Amino acid sequence: MTMRELYDRTKALFPLGELIEQRSGGNNDLVFVTVPAAHLRATILHLRDKEGFSHLVLLTAVDWLEEGQFQLTYLLNNRQQAYDLGLRVMISRDSATMESIHDVWPTAATYQRELREMFGIDFPGSPRIEEEFILEGWNDIPPYRRDFDTLKYAQEKFSERPGRKTHDPETHMRQQLYPDMSPTGK
Amino acid sequence: MSIKDVLSPFTAWKNLFRDPVSIRDPLNRAAAPRYRGFHQNDVAQCIGCGTCEDICQNGAIDMVPVEGIATKQGDSGLRPRIDYGRCCWCALCVDVCMTHSLSMSNVYTWVDGDPDAFRFTPGVDKKPWDDAALGYRRPEEHRLTGRVRAPMGEIEPAERIDSFAEIVDGYDVAEAQFEADRCVSCGLCVATCPTHMAIPQYIKAIRDGDYDLGVSLLYESNPFSGICGRVCTHKCETTCATRHEGEPIAIRWLKRHIMDQVSVDQIKRVLVKPTAPTGRKVAIVGAGPAGLTAAFDLAKQGHQVTVYEALDQPGGMTRWGIPEYRLPYDIIDQDVDIIRSVGVDIRCNARIGTDITLDQLKADHDAVLLGLGLQLGRATRIPGSEHADVRKAVDLLRLATAGEPIAGGTPREVVVIGGGNVAMDIARTLARLQQQAYGEVKVILTALEDRAHFLADPEEIKEAGEEGVIILDARGPQQVVVENGSVTGLKTWRVKAIFDEQGRFAPSYDEADAQFHPGSMVVEAIGQMTDASLLGDAMTEQLAWQRGRLQVDVGGRTSASWLWAAGDMVRGPDVVSAVADGHRVAASIHAALQEGIAK
Ligand code: SF4
Ligand code: SF4
Numbered sequence: 001m002t003m004r005e006l007y008d009r010t011k012a013l014f015p016l017g018e019l020i021e022q023r024s025g026g027n028n029d030l031v032f033v034t035v036p037a038a039h040l041r042a043t044i045l046h047l048r049d050k051e052g053f054s055h056l057v058l059l060t061a062v063d064w065l066e067e068g069q070f071q072l073t074y075l076l077n078n079r080q081q082a083y084d085l086g087l088r089v090m091i092s093r094d095s096a097t098m099e100s101i102h103d104v105w106p107t108a109a110t111y112q113r114e115l116r117e118m119f120g121i122d123f124p125g126s127p128r129i130e131e132e133f134i135l136e137g138w139n140d141i142p143p144y145r146r147d148f149d150t151l152k153y154a155q156e157k158f159s160e161r162p163g164r165k166t167h168d169p170e171t172h173m174r175q176q177l178y179p180d181m182s183p184t185g186k
Numbered sequence: 187m188s189i190k191d192v193l194s195p196f197t198a199w200k201n202l203f204r205d206p207v208s209i210r211d212p213l214n215r216a217a218a219p220r221y222r223g224f225h226q227n228d229v230a231q232c233i234g235c236g237t238c239e240d241i242c243q244n245g246a247i248d249m250v251p252v253e254g255i256a257t258k259q260g261d262s263g264l265r266p267r268i269d270y271g272r273c274c275w276c277a278l279c280v281d282v283c284m285t286h287s288l289s290m291s292n293v294y295t296w297v298d299g300d301p302d303a304f305r306f307t308p309g310v311d312k313k314p315w316d317d318a319a320l321g322y323r324r325p326e327e328h329r330l331t332g333r334v335r336a337p338m339g340e341i342e343p344a345e346r347i348d349s350f351a352e353i354v355d356g357y358d359v360a361e362a363q364f365e366a367d368r369c370v371s372c373g374l375c376v377a378t379c380p381t382h383m384a385i386p387q388y389i390k391a392i393r394d395g396d397y398d399l400g401v402s403l404l405y406e407s408n409p410f411s412g413i414c415g416r417v418c419t420h421k422c423e424t425t426c427a428t429r430h431e432g433e434p435i436a437i438r439w440l441k442r443h444i445m446d447q448v449s450v451d452q453i454k455r456v457l458v459k460p461t462a463p464t465g466r467k468v469a470i471v472g473a474g475p476a477g478l479t480a481a482f483d484l485a486k487q488g489h490q491v492t493v494y495e496a497l498d499q500p501g502g503m504t505r506w507g508i509p510e511y512r513l514p515y516d517i518i519d520q521d522v523d524i525i526r527s528v529g530v531d532i533r534c535n536a537r538i539g540t541d542i543t544l545d546q547l548k549a550d551h552d553a554v555l556l557g558l559g560l561q562l563g564r565a566t567r568i569p570g571s572e573h574a575d576v577r578k579a580v581d582l583l584r585l586a587t588a589g590e591p592i593a594g595g596t597p598r599e600v601v602v603i604g605g606g607n608v609a610m611d612i613a614r615t616l617a618r619l620q621q622q623a624y625g626e627v628k629v630i631l632t633a634l635e636d637r638a639h640f641l642a643d644p645e646e647i648k649e650a651g652e653e654g655v656i657i658l659d660a661r662g663p664q665q666v667v668v669e670n671g672s673v674t675g676l677k678t679w680r681v682k683a684i685f686d687e688q689g690r691f692a693p694s695y696d697e698a699d700a701q702f703h704p705g706s707m708v709v710e711a712i713g714q715m716t717d718a719s720l721l722g723d724a725m726t727e728q729l730a731w732q733r734g735r736l737q738v739d740v741g742g743r744t745s746a747s748w749l750w751a752a753g754d755m756v757r758g759p760d761v762v763s764a765v766a767d768g769h770r771v772a773a774s775i776h777a778a779l780q781e782g783i784a785k
Contacts, residue, residue: 150244154272161271161302161305164269164305166247166250168249169234169235169236170372172262172263173262173263173373173374174376176257177257177377178382
């Protein structure tokens with residue numbers, strides 16, 4: 001079986017997007033494909049039960065801020081064949097909610113908790129989804145959202161050791177090289 | 187330390203009395219080869235651009251001066267100091283480093299009782315891991331800044347060779363944004379620009395699409411922005427941080443882009459308005475970049491400025507020396523129009539000594555500024571060079587601008603002596619005239635320098651070659667050959683060295699390697715000088731001179747308290763240097779007028 005054959009078979013059953021072959025050298029053992037959110041559960045159940053993808057390797061997200069979307073990536077593994085298949089689901093950034101799959105793979109609950117904390121994506125019904133994961137007492141927007149200003153946060157939250165001082169290169173060069181010459185048009 | 191630092195790690199307090207969970211590493215193993223440990227910096231490569239500081243999301247980096255590392259062109263002399271109390275070892279600073287100087291060793295274990303020891307300047311403060319061979323080095327594919335310029339559209343050689351149409355297209359908004367995006371805003375270039383333009387700031391204005399801001403930034407330091415956007419020698423690009431990893435930012439083309447995007451009215455609207463009239467009068471001789479820049483500044487400061495120009499149109503060498511295919515005349519007109527709009531009165535066809543005397547100017551004004559430029563071509567003085575068909579490049583360029591024919595017609599075959607931009611300008615101008623008149627180009631250019639040391643800009647050399655100009659390097663002119671009263675060509679020897687051991691100009695030749703270059707005209711393009719005859723004998727006698735140049739102080743003031751000089755005649759030929767000089771001299775004149783001591 002090649003990934004291409006698997007893709008063709010599965011596409012006959014579900015509305016899959018086009019096949020992206022990530023590791024094209026060798027045996028094409030890592031591919032990605034998009035699937036509409038409403039069809040995710042049915043697709044992964046089919047892949048798990050009929051195509052030997054027994055293992056959820058990871059569940060992660062990308063913030064496509066400009067497009068107003070989050071991309072969820074469910075990476076599934078077929079141990080027998082040593083194939084990895086990533087299912088990509090685009091969801092709206094505004095409401096940011098996705099159906100939980102903890103009943104399909106219990107490990108998903110941990111990833112979902114992490115995504116809720118770091119991206120603010122909700123998975124209603126997922127075990128302990130409301131609990132803090134690694135951020136204790138977080139009171140800002142979720143930090144992996146791209147509109148989170150990490151530097152600003154770091155500067156507000158953590159005081160600097162005394163004695164720190166920086167220099168702007170342009171200003172420093174003026175002071176060193178041409179202190180008397182400011183553009184006189186000003 | 188703030189109260190929140192004391193109170194916030196409550197969760198840690200409960201571990202205070204437990205046995206430590208961590209144990210001493212029993213094997214003392216080294217970290218993985220690409221582990222991200224303490225930084226290393228090759229401080230001889232680092233240019234102190236501060237891009238690492240900018241990208242650090244933890245505010246862990248300060249740029250600090252370092253003893254023994256001097257500030258110089260292209261290097262701020264600052265080096266990054268890292269506070270490991272804040273560093274999270276993400277390596278963003280390594281990935282963005284503009285010179286590849288910054289990396290991380292795989293050493294991460296270090297115990298010290300002094301928290302301040304964990305703030306140091308890698309590569310400067312010596313550490314045991316400075317020479318560690320292993321650690322995190324930026325992988326080849328991790329490039330956070332673009333290495334390649336937005337390409338610039340140009341008219342193809344075959345199409346441009348019989349025309350004086352402008353060659354370079356200029357960037358459209360999308361291209362300019364792409365190029366502006368590559369800039370890391372370090373500001374190293376500003377020190378190199380003779381007039382210290384606000385380069386990172388106006389590039390940011392392009393990124394933000396704020397052209398009002400962009401053009402007002404240009405006019406803060408350069409009223410010749412339209413002209414400089416096209417023909418500036420763009421020294422700034424030689425110290426741009428991005429040149430270490432790829433092509434420097436096309437700073438000149440970005441300046442041009444701003445000027446191309448705004449209308450004259452828009453520029454006039456954003457200009458700083460002149461202050462109330464002071465009642466002081468300044469006369470400026472010569473409507474070139476230095477004179478008009480000074481005029482612009484002084485008029486804005488409320489002084490009444492009159493510019494006297496001998497020729498029939500203003501612009502100086504930008505108009506009469508630079509060919510139209512590099513700088514269209516309407517661009518000059520536009521820059522001059524804006525300078526006029528702040529109240530500068532420019533009077534053309536007013537030659538000092540003929541139409542009005544210097545004494546008269548002195549009598550009618552509080553200060554006089556000479557911005558005469560370098561309008562006389564230097565002579566080689568080789569045998570045969572006194573022939574009428576041995577011409578000066580500047581004279582021919584002036585004819586081309588005026589649209590007047592060359593006496594005796596465009597030469598069918600011509601030899602140019604010189605390797606600078608003026609030599610390229612006249613060679614390419616004559617090539618166009620030949621193509622128009624005869625349908626073929628026969629121009630040979632002989633330069634004293636070898637290719638590696640050419641004075642002309644590389645793009646000038648490339649474009650001249652594309653247009654059919656034959657460029658011969660390391661050729662020293664020996665004789666203009668004249669037969670039966672007509673010029674038939676130029677004899678040259680190969681140059682062995684241009685300078686002697688003391689570094690003085692004293693070319694030596696290989697006489698065995700002689701060549702004859704046929705041509706019915708020979709053009710000298712080996713430099714220019716000032717025609718200071720308008721000063722008259724008495725004035726010339728009275729003023730202090732230094733090696734043929736008028737002696738001036740830093741503010742451009744001559745030994746006569748009412749007289750200043752600026753631009754090429756005192757500095758060196760380059761539009762933007764003349765602009766910088768114009769500012770400097772205007773400041774000096776303004777200060778003197780305020781003190782009321784001029785005259
Ligand atoms: S490794 Fe990351 S956190 Fe540390 S100094 Fe570099 S950019 Fe800042
Ligand atoms: S980015 Fe690199 S070259 Fe620039 S200051 Fe930092 S270490 Fe030096």
